[in-house]
Amino acid sequence: MIVEGTILTGRSFEAVEGRVVVEDGEIAAIEETAVDSDDIVVPSFVNAHTHIGDSIAKEAGEGLSLEELVAPPDGLKHRLLRDADRDELVAAMARSLSFMQQAGTGAFVEFREGGVEGVEAIRDALADASLESVILGRETTDAMELADGFGASGANDSEFGAERRATREAGKLFGIHAGEVDSSDINPALDLDPDFLVHMVHAEPLHLQRVADSEIPVVVCPRSNVVTDVGRPPIEELADRTTVALGTDNVMLNSPSMFREMEFTAKLYDLSAREVLRMATVNGAEIAGLGGGLVEPGHPARLLVLDGDSDNLSGARNPVRAVVRRAGLADVRRVVHPTTD
Known part of the structure; x- marks a missing residue:
């Protein structure tokens, strides 16, 4: 070719x-x-953080707080996922995956709710897609064993020590949300020595120093953070200290378009276009353990x-x-x- x-x-x-x-x-x-x-x-593009299961409820939950929208186990999205028919869920995810592919995404990293069943469902949704996927199971170590690793919610929700040990023994990825709502879960998340962190909106100087010392990469989702009104991640400061990649986060809240994520980031932050393009491509590939x-x-x-x-x-x-x-x-x-x- x-x-x-x-x-x-x-x-x-x-x-x-x-x-x-x-x-x-x-x-x-x-x-x-x-x-x-x-x-x-x-x-x-490599979309380094997605929740594709939310495809069943795009633009739902107007006016709700972040916790009311997505916090496990009873946030709006988790209730909708529990109530969804499996065929409906798979079909909705397949539509989002098709859109992502048409919009230039070649690979993505998914935090997949629903345990083993959730991992199996997105694998079915990927059956006709050419996208390369890194699926991180959630909720159980069984899901991690079936998937490519474990995607943890914030360390205030659980200690996640057993899941971290299991991923390390299996040689799989362990990513965790941190600092999305406030800074209280950042140190506990860093203590787990994860393969990467997600969000870090409320990173303080101590956390930034720990990130630099540990060289733990960070995935940021600035459009999502603005929509949920939790603040803006300090992307310039993070990029000075570690590898930073872009993700689009919940399909409920944002179109999974890396074009939109790049434009928003480039126009909101003091970053060069080359830095932002690296965040949308090679940085995500490296965090996910992909070539390319x-x-x-x-x-x-x-x-x-x-x-x-x-x-x-x-x-x-x-x-x-x-x-x-x-x-x-x-x-x-x-x-x-x-x-x-």
Whole structure:
């Protein structure tokens, strides 16, 4: 397979004109040469934090607090999930996954409610999708054993020591929410030595220092945090100390669009477009233990091809800024996956 256009290469996303040569699902070469294409070729996105089960209740619960919306075990979303017909749940998740794929996401990290049954349900929803998934079971260690790891709620809800030991013994991922509502659960979460933290809205100087010392990565979801009115994560400060990736969080609250997450982040924070694009691609891939996230030889061919001559992108002088701050679903020409024929 040959993909032509302006290619945003490597970790710096240097723009070069040429071809990406794909062989057996891997980027075999990048050939710098004149081509007759206005396309922009970037890594497909890695959505580093999702709750896809919420697809059954988009925009539900207006006016409720974060705890009333999503806190286990009796927040609105958990009640709706318990009451949902399994076929309805799987079909709704499949629709969200289809949207994510169309909107340039190549891989995602899911905190999957519902124990073993929840993991099985999203696996069914993924049956016809080309997305690469990292599914973190919740609620039981049995779910973790079936999944790719364990996704914990805040450390104030449970100590999670047994789950952390189980994931470590199994060589699987352990991620945990921390600092979403206040700072009280951040130190207990850090004490577990997780593979990554989610949110960290209320990180204080001590927590930032601990993150830097431990080099624990953080996934931030700024649109979700604004919608639930818990505050804004200190992304600049976190990025100075550790790897930071972007996630879209609950489908109930936000469209799982990484275009929207990037634009919001780039315009709200003092971050370069390159930093934000790394948060949406390679940083999430590294946190999730995936290859790819960059257009470089030897990486899996998870690529997003945008129409650089669309009405929206035509005339863009800086392709990296255009991708991060301007591009959207209508600009997507194709999404290439390692399994694409």
